[in-house]
Amino acid sequence: MFVGCDIPKNVCVDKLYTFFKTSFKNNYSFVGESHDFWEMVFVCDGTVGITAGSDVYVLERGQAVIHEPNEFHRIWSEFDTNPTVIVISFSASLFPKVQSRIMNVDSQQLKTIDSLYRKAEECFKKNDVFISDIKDGCEYDAGHFIAVFELFIIELMGKQSPSVSNSVKSAEIYSSAVKYMEENPGAGLCIEDIARECSISGAYLKKIFMKYSGCGVIQYYNRLRARLACGYLINGKSVKETALILGFGDQNYFSTFFKRVMGISPSKYRSDAGRQTKYPDEF
Structure with missing residues (x-):
């Protein structure tokens, strides 16, 4: 008799809202927002200031921040740099417990997130930065994209670093x-x-x-x-x-x-x- 083994899922991404890469001027400052879905910001170059709820951080290349649903967040350029970031926002019915908002991202992980960004450009229709639908004939590719993105989240969240202290x-x-x-x-x-x-x-x-x-x-x-x-x-x-x-x-x-x-x-x-x-x- 076959019994089998139930395997719980760690992540289940249900919907994508944005997935874009952008560079800011050295005086850029976003007024801030909150929404009822997740958002991740990866710093690919330069330095940014981040407000996340009641906390403030300064992040450099190779760092990322995750904003939980309904958390106020804001971003701006720091130290006269022209930062480049990748921003992903999504809803998830399952998501790992966030031990720390701030994560260190190694060079291979930065390559992976950049590759995912390019794949998203191929798979999804967009209205400015907002994802609106799957491109015709890309249904399989979109499903593969989500599977890889979920695996990336599992790997990233499994290597969370202690929170970055802010002495400012x-x-x-x-x-x-x-x-x-x-x-x-x-x-x-x-x-x-x-x-x-x-x-x-x-x-x-x-x-x-x-x-x-x-x-x-x-x-x-x-x-x-x-x-x-x-x-x-x-x-x-x-x-x-x-x-x-x-x-x-x-x-x-x-x-x-x-x-x-x-x-x-x-x-x-x-x-x-x-x-x-x-x-x-x-x-």
Whole structure:
């Protein structure tokens, strides 16, 4: 009698959104975004600054970062270099546990990811950098591409390095400020509250947030609160309950706040919860 052996999968990539290679000018700075799928950035040349959630890193050739779904991320050129990066974004129903956002990539792995990029160019239709469909007659090649990409992820994630520490004082302040906001979404914090917690001036805090998040301090805090509100509403909380959890004593004021950030009223968002996955795109 044949019993067989079940073999669990480690990775299952379901959909590709982008797979592109680009070079930045030495003054390039991307405002930042968040989305509900994974993203990996490989540095092929030069040096980049990366914001990932509340953390900030400086990455050089041979390093990569992975952004989990719904994590705010931002990238910019560092040290007057013209960096070249490969960016892949995808959804996955199975994915290994991320021990460290930052990974060291050897020369052979850089060649592999560059080869995958060229293969993606052959297999997929694109609208600018966005993948829209499989090219006619390339169905087999697209399936082979995904299989190789999944194996590459398994190899890469199996050799994760300890997190890169960041000794830049402004990056440490940014991280502390974001964590303070995340711990106090219902406190209705103002710039002075956050600056006081970080033992710096409000003016300096504003400069730090523009550098690492691309937006103002309170704008970041409001988007953080709106993101939490989305989660509560999707999971069945009433508009009134959500308002109270987030420190809004006035439900009408909360509704005005939510619509200003999200472009839709909380009651409408909640009624569409079964179909709703929208969060603030640019956190």
